[in-house]
Amino acid sequence: MSENTDPTLTDQWLAQLQTSGYRLTQPLRVIVDILVNSPRALGPVELYDLGRKEYPRLGLVTVYRTLDKLEELGLVQRVHQIGGCHMYLRATQGHEHLLLCTRCGQVCYFKGDDLSALFNATAEASGFVIQEHWLQLYGLCANCQS
Amino acid sequence: MSENTDPTLTDQWLAQLQTSGYRLTQPLRVIVDILVNSPRALGPVELYDLGRKEYPRLGLVTVYRTLDKLEELGLVQRVHQIGGCHMYLRATQGHEHLLLCTRCGQVCYFKGDDLSALFNATAEASGFVIQEHWLQLYGLCANCQS
DNA sequence: GCCTATAATGAAACAGATTTTCATTTTCAA
């Protein structure tokens, strides 16, 4: 169901999994393929339903376990959306942030400004030591504006 | 258990609830009082436990329903933290953002810069119409740094 | 290419959080 538009990235992920000591199994390949090619964040159950079209014996437990592996390696990240808190997506890199369509869920990766000036000022004013930040934008994608 | 340090805000919330057509019941008053005075985000079960100290007959279902009402009116907002995705907090206003202590959960509200330049650039580049944004900082509060 | 140790899988049981249902209680306007 998911067209493999980017075999290279799929192969990269599989290579990294193998290097990290994981075995490349059929269920793993199916899940990786779907995630690499998904234009939007997917929840475990969605991923399970999509995966079973390719590999009917797939179990939901395997989906959870595979997501854990991929998250541990930094290949996917969890996204918190209004419609669900356990949605997974190809991970952002460096200063990339997410822009999500509130209607169809489509995800756009954008390079954010350097916000360190804001963070430093806030740290000083509050007495906190800042460890990490989280910036996400929500809106309507070009298709969903009509 | 929660000292009423700001009766005015509690009264404001209750007034807004009444104006919106909701009845002011004992369970509602207890829950509002706890939320207004909490220094950190609370989950439904925590709120339930705290609430029962003041009003032992309180039911968990009522906590859920009350949180829905308060969220609908924009008085509280859901916060997504590592330790839980269904935590509720007094809502931010205007350009306020959240700074959360990853150890004790203490919340600090800070006025963020105006990020509209970033948003406009992103909107233009992506074709999205941006509806809302989400900026949260995580760190250690002054007390938890030792 | 075949064997084998062991990692990975999937079914079922389990645990928790959230929602629904419905009889009873409480609020508030007349």
Added chain:
DNA sequence: TTGAAAATGAAAATCTGTTTCATTATAGGC
């Protein structure tokens, strides 16, 4: 004070996510 309607709380039902364990599949050694 009274009664219609909203709100409540107990119990049952749902939905997610986790644990357990017997079976299957992978990858390295031969």
